[in-house]
Amino acid sequence: MTVLVTGAAGYIGSHAVLTLADAGREVVAIDDLSAGLRELIPAAVPFVQADIADRSRIGAVLKEHRVQAVLHFAGSISVAESVRDPLRYYQNNTAGSAALLASCVEAGVRSFVFSSTAAVYGAPKILPVPETATLAPINPYGASKAMTERTLADVGAAHGLNWAALRYFNVAGADPALRSGQAGGEVTHLIRRAVLAALGRAPFAIHGDDYPTPDGTCVRDYVHVTDLVAAHLTVLDALAAGQSGVVLNVGYGTGTSVRDVVRAVEGAAGTTLAAPVGPRRPGDPPILVADSKRLRRDFGWTPRFEDLDTIVASALAWERKRTG
Numbered sequence: 529m530t531v532l533v534t535g536a537a538g539y540i541g542s543h544a545v546l547t548l549a550d551a552g553r554e555v556v557a558i559d560d561l562s563a564g565l566r567e568l569i570p571a572a573v574p575f576v577q578a579d580i581a582d583r584s585r586i587g588a589v590l591k592e593h594r595v596q597a598v599l600h601f602a603g604s605i606s607v608a609e610s611v612r613d614p615l616r617y618y619q620n621n622t623a624g625s626a627a628l629l630a631s632c633v634e635a636g637v638r639s640f641v642f643s644s645t646a647a648v649y650g651a652p653k654i655l656p657v658p659e660t661a662t663l664a665p666i667n668p669y670g671a672s673k674a675m676t677e678r679t680l681a682d683v684g685a686a687h688g689l690n691w692a693a694l695r696y697f698n699v700a701g702a703d704p705a706l707r708s709g710q711a712g713g714e715v716t717h718l719i720r721r722a723v724l725a726a727l728g729r730a731p732f733a734i735h736g737d738d739y740p741t742p743d744g745t746c747v748r749d750y751v752h753v754t755d756l757v758a759a760h761l762t763v764l765d766a767l768a769a770g771q772s773g774v775v776l777n778v779g780y781g782t783g784t785s786v787r788d789v790v791r792a793v794e795g796a797a798g799t800t801l802a803a804p805v806g807p808r809r810p811g812d813p814p815i816l817v818a819d820s821k822r823l824r825r826d827f828g829w830t831p832r833f834e835d836l837d838t839i840v841a842s843a844l845a846w847e848r849k850r851t852g
């Protein structure tokens with residue numbers, strides 16, 4: 529069964545390609561290289577540089593490789609950018625995913641796993657947030673992904689495509705063998721920014737400390753990229769076995785504040801981080817923590833890197849390797 533990975537040269541997509549290849553699965557990688565890096569994909573994996581919205585190119589790839597399953601990671605990922613440039617998000621994430629789905633339906637693809645996000649919940653009232661919570665995104669990024677979830681449900685019902693939407697909480701860390709990690713694109717995510725600051729390579733600030741949280745900074749649920757990718761492989765098998773409409777939170781269920789991350793980075797790097805408090809970043813909910821019981825209980829997900837210090841240490845090791 530050949531698996532197509534979109535966004536394969538990106539952070540999470542490249543880890544998925546590595547894991548599939550490690551497991552001996554047939555995989556074909558696509559990426560438009562607008563943010564991804566070609567070198568993150570192993571040379572032995574077939575790679576096509578293409579836009580997910582390019583119906584004829586994608587149709588040809590699906591046919592040529594007899595693709596039966598798609599892991600769809602391609603998309604724009606910054607909350608702040610989505611507030612500044614919402615049309616980019618509705619174009620790349622929502623319209624792009626609809627075009628990809630049209631190609632998949634036409635080619636008879638059987639299973640489709642979508643990279644969704646905790647941002648679909650907005651600022652949830654129930655914490656940790658279960659999958660049954662109301663979707664109420666508070667930024668265009670979350671809205672663009674929620675629209676695709678709805679599209680998937682409708683397309684799945686109409687065309688018999690087995691689908692899953694995995695709602696990622698905050699993904700961080702690097703491949704334990706340091707073959708991939710966060711690279712390329714604009715550096716916006718907290719752990720990477722703090723690690724780069726600890727290495728003296730970028731300035732850093734805390735985006736607001738007046739939130740209704742224990743230390744005033746935003747609380748997130750950081751999940752190691754390798755554990756996240758493992759969830760995809762489990763779900764792929766479930767879809768191949770006939771399940772559909774699988775919606776799952778992927779997070780550990782542990783709340784970590786921005787200040788907790790700063791401390792962990794200081795500990796890992798053995799340095800003190802200048803962390804001045806700046807203004808809030810538009811679109812940031814105060815707290816996002818996953819209820820991931822469904823993934824653990826029903827899909828047997830057993831994380832291997834469920835620890836902030838482990839995540840931060842791997843992010844730091846990757847950054848040291850990458851930038852010397």
Ligand code: UDP
Pocket residue numbers: 607698716717718719721722732733734735736746747748786809812
């Ligand atoms: N953050 C911060 N300084 C930075 C980058 C991020 O204080 O340089 C905060 C951000 O405002 C949010 C949290 O860290 O409260 C996580 O942000 P990130 O961009 O990593 O992920 P998001 O939750 O937005 O997907």
